Amino acid sequence: MEQPRISRRGFVVAGLSLPILAGLQTNAFGDAAADGSARPATSVAAPPTVLPAVQRFDAGTVAKEIVPATRIVLHPDSAASLRSAAEVLAEELVAEGHLSRAPQVVLSRDTKPHDIVLKLGAVDQVDNPEAYSIVTDQTVTVTAPTAAGVFWGTRTLVQVLRSGMPVGRIVDWPTLSERSLMLDIGRKYFTPDWIKALIREMSFLKLNTLQLHISEGLGFRVACETHPEIVSEEHLTKTEVREILAFAKKCHVRVNADVDTPGHMDHILSFHPECQLVLANGTRQHGALDFSKPDARRLVHEIVGEMCDLFDGPVFHLGGDEFFPAPWQGTGPDVISDSTAPQLLQYARDMTGNPSATAHDGYEFYMNELADLVRSKGKTARMFNDDVYPGEGVNRVDPQTQVDVWIRWNPTKPNAGQYVAAGHEVINSNGDYLYFILTSNGLGTGPYKNPKGIYERWTPRTFMGAAGSAGDYHLPEYQPVFGAHLSVWCDSPQSMGQDEVARLLQEWLQVFSQQTWGSPKPVATLDEFRVKVAERVGTAPVIHIWD
Known part of the structure; x- marks a missing residue:
């Protein structure tokens, strides 16, 4: 039977998915409580309804209301790193209707009843830099080992205050180091303000990483001084990028960038056709780089180097996907192989010094060289898993490079466990669940590529077993998962506006937040989640301090 034609950017498209939070009053990513207003601060003795749900809650008997005398107190030793979180919380208490004016932010070792205390310190029996605790006694005290942990604690506090005051003790921490969204710009x-609103919403849900996919076949969306010719008319200036990075830092969201290479380079190579791969039969691969050419490699190195210098995130993604044919594309004269691209074969043998090397070995050498550049900039290199084959060929992808596992075409291909065994950190971006795709027919979907599939079936250990929802692969518990990310792919960019993207994406973010935090799910089904959790939690407050 003929295999379905599946590609990363739009596989198993079957209609529209319209996840809309019942009763949610929002503008783009929303602007406060789910019903548009703050709720009275009554005590909460049951586990709080928050997103993501907390790991541990110990009930208590003391409840503290927010009153006009409430202060936000910072220990002098912690003040420098926590002042931003305190100022944000102060404005939110007003925006949420708990106070008529912002509370004082004070530096003191002494506290008073009704104070909110933010401090750095260990969280009992939890060794995690993003862990935090909230203890209610004479004060409400948020403690964490890092500023990020304290900030996550204030996100929980804001959500709790929408239905009451915390009573007792919350101890909370994530199970994944990276909880991410990839946005295909x-x-x-997407405008800078829209991206900032997305970051604000992500931080409200404790999603800690945004990856901007700045280069694709249809455009390059960030100003580039080394190669200004490749920059699309609509793009982010470097000033706008730096403003986004500064905003994200306030939200404790890291911003990584990616430049997809050696495939998906149609736009860049339209300005450098001399760097396009030309096959033996004369077929020009408009989106494929001929990395056997020094000028082609130099072009990519200059672009990647400049973007590494601009973006301050700890990771730089190099793409690497869909360069060689997928199984359903066959081995004919118009696809890349040893016989159709002899220049890549020769490059591989020249670089490795091995007469048995293949074009794929040359690809690995090219990606390793780029990864070395990324590491020289103080960042971790990452690439998609399509053409990472541990133990095959005469070369190998450097195990220091993280592998972003979106696909497994069929069971003959490596699984996520094999990447871990080869020494790679893995990121789960399972294309059967975590792909939000703008298609010509609207939002693409599949059996599980929707909020219901993510919430009810997917976990961070659920990798693709075979493409097209033909099976899952569950990574064994003894093998680590570094992170996971949702992907917003804009295959048909004009199919919806950015506000429509925000509206539909909201529920995906919420369920993904719950699944990647790793705490016990508050309810079993998406229908229950919508009514009992999402409606009550709402969306991130909008305050002027974010501007």
Whole structure:
């Protein structure tokens, strides 16, 4: 039977998915409580309804209301790193209707009843830099080992205050180091304000990483001084990028960038056709780089180096996907192989010094060289898993490079466990669940590529077993998962506006937040989640201090 034609950017498209939070009053990513107003601060003795749900809650008997005398108190030793979180919380208490004016932010070792205390310190029996505790006694005290942990604690506090005051003790921590969203701005321009609103919403849900896919076949969306010719008319200036990075830092969201290479380079190579791969039969691969050419490699190195210098996130993604044919594309004269691209074969043998090397070995050498550049900039290199084959060929992808596992075409291909065994950190971006795709027919979907599939079936250990929802692969518990990310792919960028993207994406973010935090799910089904959790939690407050 013929295999379905599946590609990363739009596989198993079957209609529209319209996840809309019942009763949610929002503008783009929303602007406060789910019903548009703050709720009275009554005590909460049951586990609080928050997103993501907390790991541990110990009930208590003391409840503290927010009153006009409430202060936000910072220990002098912690003040420098926590002042931003305190100022944000102060404004939110007003925006949420708990106070008529912002509370004082004070530096003191002494506290008073009704104070909110933010401090750095260990969280009992939890060794995690993003862990935090909230203890209610004479004060409400948020403690964490890092500023990020304290900030996550204030996100929980804001959510709790929408239905009451915390009573007792919360101890909370994530199970994944990276909880991420990838946004395809290469194909579709999103305004800086929209991206900031997305970051604000992500931080409200404790999602800690945004990856901007700045280069794709349809565009390059960030100003580039080394190669200004490749920059699309609609793009982010470097000033706008730096403003986004500064905003994200306030939200404790890291911003990584990616430049997809050696495939998906149609736009860049339209300005450098001399760097396009030309096959033996004369077929020009408009989106494929001929990395056997020194000038082609230099082009990519200059672009990647400049973007590494601009973006301050700890990771730089190099793409690497869909360069060689997928199984359903066959081995004919118009796809890349040893016989159709002899220049890549020769490059591989020249670089490795091995007469048995293949074009794929040359690809690995090219990606390793780029990864070395990324590491020289103080960042971790990451690439998609399509053409990472541990133990095969005469070369190998450097195990220091993280592997972003979105696909497994069929069971003959490596699984996530094999990447871990080869020494790679893995990121789960399972294309059967975690792909939010703008298609010509609207939002693409599949059996599980929707909030219901994510919430009811997917976990961070659920990798693709075979493409097209043909099976899952569950990574064994003894093998670590570094992170997971949702992907917003803009295959048909004009199919919806950015506000429509925000509206539909909201529920995906919420369920993904719950699944990647790793705490016990508050309810079993998406229908229950919508009514009992999402409606009550609402969306991130909008305050002027974010501007």
